[in-house]
Amino acid sequence: MRISLVAANWKMNGNRTFAERFFTDLELESVSADVVVCPPFPYLSLAARAAEEKGSFAVGGQNLSHEPDGAFTGEVSAHMLLDCNVRYVIVGHSERRSFYHETSELVAKKFVVAQAVNLIPILCVGETLQERDQGHTLEVVASQLQAVKAVIEEDAWKRSVVAYEPVWAIGTGKTASPEEAQSVHKFIRTQLGDVGSKVQILYGGSVKSANASALFAQADIDGALVGGASLDAREFAGICRAAV
Template identity: 50%
Template sequence: SRQYLVAGNWKMNGGRAANAELITGILAGVAANASVEILVCPPSVYIDAVAQQAAGKIKVGGQNLSEQEKPGAFTGEIHGTMLKEVGCQYVLVGHSERRAFYGDADDVVAGKFKAAQSLGLTPILCVGETLQEREAGQTEAVLARQLNAVLDLNGIDSFANSVVAYEPVWAIGTGKTASPQQAQDAHAFIRGQLAAKNAKISNSTRLLYGGSVKADNAVELFSCPDVDGGLIGGASLKAADFLAICAAA
């Protein structure tokens, strides 16, 4: 069976003092949640310090990485080897904010997934439809397109070391959560797409739900059969909220 993963995506939030306080708070509550894997993804400049403080009890990941195979003259970019060196095991790839604001098109996302894989970082591939796409009945087509771009470049075997996060864009930061049924339907579709290529890999791949997850809706979301945890934005910035979500897993 799949181990639950609860991941905090801090986005562009935090600072030295706030991060230290947050990690102290999570560490204080983490022993009670030993069966769930807990991950935080801080802004890159803080990863090193957060990873040292987390001391392996909380895992640490990047929010983005360069698709370049090798380090070099790419101003402002961060190579996966750098994320690894400062303690990351995971990295988000294709978050909707990257797709919408920074030009991370499907082919770029596929390249980033490849770059992460080649270094032994576990990519957390984010997929999800906009409200307009959902209302036009295109949810499954969008999910299939986003998944296929990565599958075509990397192959199904690469998903053995990966996590997929379903984050409907209309639910991110809006307070509108997908209903458990909407989440389960999308997750079952994603798992089916993977199963069509390799049933065993599909069965072992963790699928996270993201989008306005809070302590009071986490239990019902996490009890869906194909929801294996969550990718948490706003509610990952307060230790008590994040711990309550971890406890729901």
């Protein structure tokens, strides 16, 4: 049986005061799911200290470089994240693919680099509204997965998390219906091969405590990658409690 996982992606939001208050307010009693918080890079050490004190969540990075080190101003390496007691890292978020033109091949390199130092990559896949309207959802998702499949052994999926985030639902207030999300999640699981049944697959896209239970009730939805709602500690905890 797969354990549920709920991850918070703060994106480029917050400051030190916000972060300190968030971790003070974050109460995860009666939460059976694994919980990950991914703050902006400057607050990783603060998050790691809070995680050590509370013992109820892990820390994740929002991105990493595909290079191990060197003259890459502004980049952050896998080893640097590990040095900050980070356990997870998001790779291939739609905002990275869209705003910073990260290709699926580059995302695959980041996936491999993360696993090389025992970080757990949270691989994001998903289609745009135009791709959805044209009926290309499964084709797009399969292509994004294939780029990673081409450079890893199948067993490597067991040391990763996949997050299905339809781009049209991120930050828009729109959410795929539980049935629509389940259909894509089931497809992703089949794409992962024989180990697919062991991989946590999350849904992302305007997840809130009000809709989380219906999403988590689906057979192949193992949790959520939460954006805007993760900026409210109580709301985020409510989502975590909905995951069983």
